[in-house]
Amino acid sequence: MDRHTRHKELIAPLRAAMYDFEETAVRGALADLCTPDVLFRLCHPFGDTAGTDAFYEKAYAPLFRAIPDLERRDTIVMAGPTPEGNDWVGCGGYYTGSFDRPFLDIPATGHQVAMRFHEFYKFVDGKVVEFQSLWDIPEVMMQAGAWPMAPSLGREWHVPGPATEDGIVPGPYDETTGKATCQLIIDMLEHMKRHPSQGGPEVMEMPKFWHPRMSWYGPSGIGTGRGINGFRKWHQIPFLKAMPDRGQYVDQIEYHFFGDRNYAAVTGWPDMIQSVTHDGWMGIAPAGKKITMRSLDFWRVEKGLIRENWVMVDLLDAYAQLGVDVFNRLRDFNKARTGFDPETGVALP
Numbered sequence: 001m002d003r004h005t006r007h008k009e010l011i012a013p014l015r016a017a018m019y020d021f022e023e024t025a026v027r028g029a030l031a032d033l034c035t036p037d038v039l040f041r042l043c044h045p046f047g048d049t050a051g052t053d054a055f056y057e058k059a060y061a062p063l064f065r066a067i068p069d070l071e072r073r074d075t076i077v078m079a080g081p082t083p084e085g086n087d088w089v090g091c092g093g094y095y096t097g098s099f100d101r102p103f104l105d106i107p108a109t110g111h112q113v114a115m116r117f118h119e120f121y122k123f124v125d126g127k128v129v130e131f132q133s134l135w136d137i138p139e140v141m142m143q144a145g146a147w148p149m150a151p152s153l154g155r156e157w158h159v160p161g162p163a164t165e166d167g168i169v170p171g172p173y174d175e176t177t178g179k180a181t182c183q184l185i186i187d188m189l190e191h192m193k194r195h196p197s198q199g200g201p202e203v204m205e206m207p208k209f210w211h212p213r214m215s216w217y218g219p220s221g222i223g224t225g226r227g228i229n230g231f232r233k234w235h236q237i238p239f240l241k242a243m244p245d246r247g248q249y250v251d252q253i254e255y256h257f258f259g260d261r262n263y264a265a266v267t268g269w270p271d272m273i274q275s276v277t278h279d280g281w282m283g284i285a286p287a288g289k290k291i292t293m294r295s296l297d298f299w300r301v302e303k304g305l306i307r308e309n310w311v312m313v314d315l316l317d318a319y320a321q322l323g324v325d326v327f328n329r330l331r332d333f334n335k336a337r338t339g340f341d342p343e344t345g346v347a348l349p
Contacts, residue, residue, distance in 0.1 A: 004079040004260070005171025007123050011077065018072035019029040027056055033121075034128040034138055038330070041132045041269050044295070044317035045104070045327065055131075063095065066103035067113065071096050075161025076298050076310070078169045078240050078265060080178045080258035082255035082299050088258050089121040090265040092167070092298050092310055095135075099144070102347035104137065105330060107144050107337055109334060114158055115140050116220075116298040118134060118312040120256075120267040130269050134296050139220035141330060147221075148329035150283025151269060154223020154234035162300050171258045182259030184209065185266070188306065196244055198215070201232070211305040221282060221315045243274035253292075264299045282315070284322055291321040 001009075014029040030052040032134055036235060040055040041048050049055040064070050076092035099113035116136040121128045141147040142156060161167055195204045206228050217224050217229040224229040247277040258266045270292035281285040294314040299306050319326050331345025 002173045003087065003123075004081070004173040006126070007079050007087060007121075008077055008169075008171070010123075010126065011089050011091065012122060015072060015074055015077075018070075018095075021070035021072065022096075022240075023061075023064065026060065027052065028049050030056065034131070035124075038128055039130045041062050041130070043134045043137065043314045044320055056200065060191045063103060066101045066108065067095070067097035067099055068101075069097040074168065076167035076169075076263065076264045078167075078258075078260035078298075080173065080182070080255045080260045080265075082256045082258050083182075084256075087123045088256060088265070088267065089123065090258070090267070090296075091117075091121075091296065093117060093161070099140075103140065105327060105334065105346055106137075106140050107146055107334055107340065107347070109144050111143075113140060113143050116159055116312065118297060118298070118310070120265070122256075131292075132269055132296065134219075134294065134314055136220050136312065138315060138326075142220055145331050146305050146330055149221065149324075149326060152221055153225035153238060154209045154218055154230075156220060156223045159217045159224065159310065164300070164302070167263070167300075169263055177260035177261050180259070181262055181299075182257050183258075184301060184304070185264040185299050185304070188259055193246070193250075196240055209306055211302060212227065213309040214306060215308050217310045219310070219311060219315055222313070238279070238281065241279040242276055242286070244278060246272070246274045262301045264301070265297065267296050284324060286321070287322050289322060291318055293318055329340055 017025040017029040034052050046059050049058050058214050074091050074093040079089040094114045094116045096114045099109045101108050119133040122130040191204050225234040255271050272293035275290045277286045277288050296312045298310040300308040316326050334340040334345035335342050
């Protein structure tokens with residue numbers, strides 16, 4: 001068996017333990033999968049953690065308390081090597097269950113909730129040495145009616161898995177196809193970075209890379225755009241108007257690209273640096289401040305063109321760098337809710 005297929009098999013027990021989530025099984029699966037000094041890198045407000053027990057207590061324990069019938073559903077599982085020779089597995093999907101208790105002071109709804117995730121696992125000698133993950137926490141705030149920031153420009157909905165229902169990519173690993181898919185994405189991004197510094201939208205040559213019926217599934221807070229026009233209207237144009245120096249600091253960041261058949265992925269921590277100026281972004285005034293951004297993405301290629309793109313960005317971390325405490329604003333929202341302290345907005349015991 002090739003190593004990339006083997007790595008997807010090694011992830012399977014953890015995915016199974018999280019499908020019928022139970023603490024002992026999940027802790028055991030994490031310990032079996034990872035090295036003792038594994039580095040966990042999670043979105044704001046969790047941050048970095050070393051070791052599986054500390055990571056479980058910081059992240060999964062509060063999520064499991066809030067959603068006691070917690071269930072993990074994967075729609076994408078892929079693997080492959082980066083051009084630098086590192087091996088990664090990428091998983092995309094969502095956590096779901098009954099939102100019975102507050103999570104990060106987000107008020108419980110008593111209804112089923114869904115929180116999208118992108119998770120990336122770096123393998124060395126059959127063990128995970130680094131884990132990077134973004135959870136769409138703003139999506140949970142929206143489902144609770146407690147999103148405290150500006151409305152999204154794009155469509156907010158339950159983002160679907162691949163239209164072709166083939167996101168759980170089987171083995172054996174196809175090196176030729178995986179490499180070609182990965183290279184298509186790298187070439188597309190190189191063209192994207194030409195605008196606006198080298199000219200108008202035409203320099204990106206988007207029809208060369210993107211299917212006319214493409215779907216761009218952005219994070220909650222930005223939303224989904226359909227087609228090149230929808231992508232540009234609801235994400236790219238506001239993004240570039242706010243941060244026109246996008247793509248000018250590539251020497252200060254690193255990307256990890258890998259492909260598996262007709263899927264490709266990229267991870268970086270961070271993988272973007274730009275300054276929020278000019279028009280400001282997502283309702284935030286132009287701070288004139290350079291920020292880093294974490295984005296974990298998947299693409300699906302169909303007949304040589306990108307048909308679907310799942311994008312997760314750590315928006316809460318971006319807000320924090322700009323001096324906006326989203327959770328403090330959330331607690332202010334909660335002060336009028338039953339079961340929350342009217343002074344602090346924190347859930348009562």
